[in-house]
Amino acid sequence: MENTLRDRSSDQMSFHVQDRRLILAHLGFAFIAFLIGVVAGLVQALQRTGFITLPSNIGYYQLLTAHGVSLALIFTTFFIIGYLYSGLAKTLGGKLLPSANMVAWIGFYMMVIGTLLGLMMIITNDATVLYTFYAPMQASPIFYIGLALVVVGSWLSGIAIFMNYHHWRKKHPGESSPLFAYMAVATMVLWLICTVGVAIEVLFQLIPWSLGWTDKINVELSRTFFWYFGHPLVYFWLLPAYIYWYVQIPKIIGGKIFSNSLPRLTFILFILYSIPVGFHHQLMEPGVSSFWKFLQVVLTMLVVIPSLMTAFALIATFELAGRSKGAKGLFGWFTKLPWKDVRFVSTFLGMLIFIPAGAGGVVNASFQLDQVVHNTLFITGHFHITIAAAVILTFFAIAYWLVPSLRNRQLTPFANNLGLIQCWIWTIGMLIMSTAMHIVGVLGEPRRTSYTTYNNHPAAEVWEPYRLFTGIGSIILFLSAVLFLINIVYLWFFAPKAESEVDFPIGEVGEEQPKPPAILERWSVWIGITIALVIIAYTIPVIHMAQHAPGSPPIRSW
Amino acid sequence: MFSNMHLPRYERIWLTIGITSLFIFLIILGTLAIGLGLQPPGHMKTVPPEQVRTSAPFNKPALVQIGPNEYKATMVAQMFSYLPGELEIPAGSTVHFEITSPDVVHGLYLPHTNVNIMVIPGHVAEFTYTFKKAGDYLMLCHEYCGAGHQAMMGKLKVV
Numbered sequence: 007m008e009n010t011l012r013d014r015s016s017d018q019m020s021f022h023v024q025d026r027r028l029i030l031a032h033l034g035f036a037f038i039a040f041l042i043g044v045v046a047g048l049v050q051a052l053q054r055t056g057f058i059t060l061p062s063n064i065g066y067y068q069l070l071t072a073h074g075v076s077l078a079l080i081f082t083t084f085f086i087i088g089y090l091y092s093g094l095a096k097t098l099g100g101k102l103l104p105s106a107n108m109v110a111w112i113g114f115y116m117m118v119i120g121t122l123l124g125l126m127m128i129i130t131n132d133a134t135v136l137y138t139f140y141a142p143m144q145a146s147p148i149f150y151i152g153l154a155l156v157v158v159g160s161w162l163s164g165i166a167i168f169m170n171y172h173h174w175r176k177k178h179p180g181e182s183s184p185l186f187a188y189m190a191v192a193t194m195v196l197w198l199i200c201t202v203g204v205a206i207e208v209l210f211q212l213i214p215w216s217l218g219w220t221d222k223i224n225v226e227l228s229r230t231f232f233w234y235f236g237h238p239l240v241y242f243w244l245l246p247a248y249i250y251w252y253v254q255i256p257k258i259i260g261g262k263i264f265s266n267s268l269p270r271l272t273f274i275l276f277i278l279y280s281i282p283v284g285f286h287h288q289l290m291e292p293g294v295s296s297f298w299k300f301l302q303v304v305l306t307m308l309v310v311i312p313s314l315m316t317a318f319a320l321i322a323t324f325e326l327a328g329r330s331k332g333a334k335g336l337f338g339w340f341t342k343l344p345w346k347d348v349r350f351v352s353t354f355l356g357m358l359i360f361i362p363a364g365a366g367g368v369v370n371a372s373f374q375l376d377q378v379v380h381n382t383l384f385i386t387g388h389f390h391i392t393i394a395a396a397v398i399l400t401f402f403a404i405a406y407w408l409v410p411s412l413r414n415r416q417l418t419p420f421a422n423n424l425g426l427i428q429c430w431i432w433t434i435g436m437l438i439m440s441t442a443m444h445i446v447g448v449l450g451e452p453r454r455t456s457y458t459t460y461n462n463h464p465a466a467e468v469w470e471p472y473r474l475f476t477g478i479g480s481i482i483l484f485l486s487a488v489l490f491l492i493n494i495v496y497l498w499f500f501a502p503k504a505e506s507e508v509d510f511p512i513g514e515v516g517e518e519q520p521k522p523p524a525i526l527e528r529w530s531v532w533i534g535i536t537i538a539l540v541i542i543a544y545t546i547p548v549i550h551m552a553q554h555a556p557g558s559p560p561i562r563s564w
Numbered sequence: 565m566f567s568n569m570h571l572p573r574y575e576r577i578w579l580t581i582g583i584t585s586l587f588i589f590l591i592i593l594g595t596l597a598i599g600l601g602l603q604p605p606g607h608m609k610t611v612p613p614e615q616v617r618t619s620a621p622f623n624k625p626a627l628v629q630i631g632p633n634e635y636k637a638t639m640v641a642q643m644f645s646y647l648p649g650e651l652e653i654p655a656g657s658t659v660h661f662e663i664t665s666p667d668v669v670h671g672l673y674l675p676h677t678n679v680n681i682m683v684i685p686g687h688v689a690e691f692t693y694t695f696k697k698a699g700d701y702l703m704l705c706h707e708y709c710g711a712g713h714q715a716m717m718g719k720l721k722v723v
Contacts, residue, residue: 225669229669290604290605291689292606292608292690293608296603300597303593307590310583311582314578314579318575322572373593374597378680452706457714458714465702519570555610
């Protein structure tokens with residue numbers, strides 16, 4: 007069973023049928039959520055930019071809720087979990103642990119049921135609270151119960167990943183774990199620690215309150231729990247993309263993994279500096295004193311360090327790969343990159359857009375500068391070039407080889423070229439849309455607002471030309487999304503069968519690389535430090551809120 | 565502990581430059597905040613949402629002159645309007661905003677200024693801003709607050 011699998015340098019993979027089903031279920035559900043999300047996204051974008059008027063039985067905010075929930079919460083979570091399972095199967099001995107698969111399936115069904123409950127409430131207009139569901143707007147309890155099922159289901163997925171990792175560690179004492187598995191565990195450690203916040207909010211505040219068991223809710227406390235979760239949530243999207251960048255891209259470009267230790271340290275730093283930082287989403291609000299806001303701004307900015315390490319490692323990987331293929335001069339390596347391989351190109355475009363995205367993030371989290379951009383379309387522009395460009399372009403690249411791998415089919419030149427067209431169209435659409443959003447945000451247009459001219463107020467008139475570009479960008483993005491789904495349907499059902507085994511690119515670590523320090527694999531240490539940072543950054547303000555912030559009764563304002 | 569972790573020379577240089585700039589940046593932010601008092605809006609005062617309409621000062625939301633070129637704007641953000649909805653001040657005036665909500669979360673945002681405040685029920689948000697240039701300023705709600713969110717606006721005239 008383990009003959010082909012012991013050889014980690016092999017690009018070949020033959021999934022076991024149980025694993026295949028599990029992973030495909032996650033990816034398939036993710037693609038359905040993607041379809042719902044992009045349709046809702048297009049229609050709401052065209053409404054808010056004044057292109058169309060909605061029929062009276064569909065609300066703008068209802069569509070916006072559907073867009074955010076299906077893409078930011080559902081598509082991402084299902085896709086990421088499926089991708090992590092596939093990499094674990096590949097790097098931890100060729101198949102997932104059957105006992106862990108049981109847990110994984112229970113998690114999957116909980117998340118599916120939760121998603122369906124939530125979507126049903128959005129469709130019936132009983133949960134038009136956007137994907138941040140800020141109290142004291144009160145959605146139907148079924149919506150909150152659905153969310154709770156998604157969160158708890160994802161915990162089981164995390165446990166399934168830990169079980170696989172634990173099993174491997176026990177069978178390989180003294181060895182350092184494969185890089186993919188290590189990073190998958192780090193991603194799930196981050197997820198489990200951060201979702202505790204939203205779980206407390208949903209289980210102990212929102213559900214009892216929406217069922218009428220409590221008559222008031224502590225609004226500021228609920229926002230704090232939400233953003234304790236909400237910021238690391240974006241790193242939960244990003245880290246799987248980083249896994250692909252660090253572990254799989256080197257193989258695809260014909261290079262080697264730059265270092266076996268630094269990427270691990272990078273992931274640890276992401277855990278440490280993405281969690282105790284939620285107040286930078288609450289800089290403009292009362293109820294949190296300046297000291298705690300500033301402390302969390304400092305912790306937020308430390309995330310610059312692992313980001314710089316990642317940028318260095320990636321460019322170094324590119325350069326070394328290019329030079330090993332005979333590239334000359336300072337930038338000759340650039341031409342040696344595989345510019346016709348969608349598995350690389352889509353990812354590279356995402357990496358490129360991530361540079362201005364990171365810079366925008368520094369603006370948002372800057373203590374004072376946030377006043378210029380908070381809750382304007384600048385923020386929407388920002389997270390469309392992070393999650394909806396850097397991350398999703400990487401997920402496109404992953405989907406293009408992972409789906410045929412799991413279906414035992416080939417990524418044909420046709421699908422590759424269609425993918426290239428698709429990822430370039432996405433990039434162009436996103437640049438048009440998000441550039442317009444960034445500019446019009448600085449000019450004052452608020453985010454999350456249905457079409458309005460504010461009674462033809464002159465301050466709002468200057469937004470008009472940018473709305474045109476935002477609308478056009480959203481149409482281009484939608485076309486790209488349709489091309490992606492067509493390509494996925496082709497790869498899933500129609501592409502020619504693979505000869506024997508299928509491609510699963512996993513990078514090799516250079517032989518001269520020393521073994522990573524054992525401390526990096528001592529999770530208790532890093533979880534302990536994370537918890538300590540959380541306690542330092544949150545205890546006093548949270549206790550203050552719990553004691554002093556007045557409660558609010560429920561309101562349905564839509 | 566990390567003895568066998570190899571950091572290439574160029575990466576050391578890269579990280580040294582990056583981390584140094586980061587700390588300079590944070591020192592600048594801190595100096596602006598503490599030295600010049602440039603703080604984002606906030607405040608620790610609370611008022612129960614059900615008492616907003618009945619107890620001072622929010623039972624009589626108004627713009628009051630409190631000194632030469634100095635005003636206090638006591639405001640209520642509610643579904644889907646501001647009280648008071650129209651303000652007028654002479655150019656060069658400093659306005660101390662204090663604002664709360666009796667219902668859901670709102671925002672008070674004046675495009676082309678730094679007035680960008682989250683209005684959280686239960687809390688009083690405060691922010692001070694000097695309007696140097698004359699003109700018609702738009703006050704708008706920049707946090708989704710319900711079906712009428714896009715209609716929630718007010719005007720501030722600087723003459």
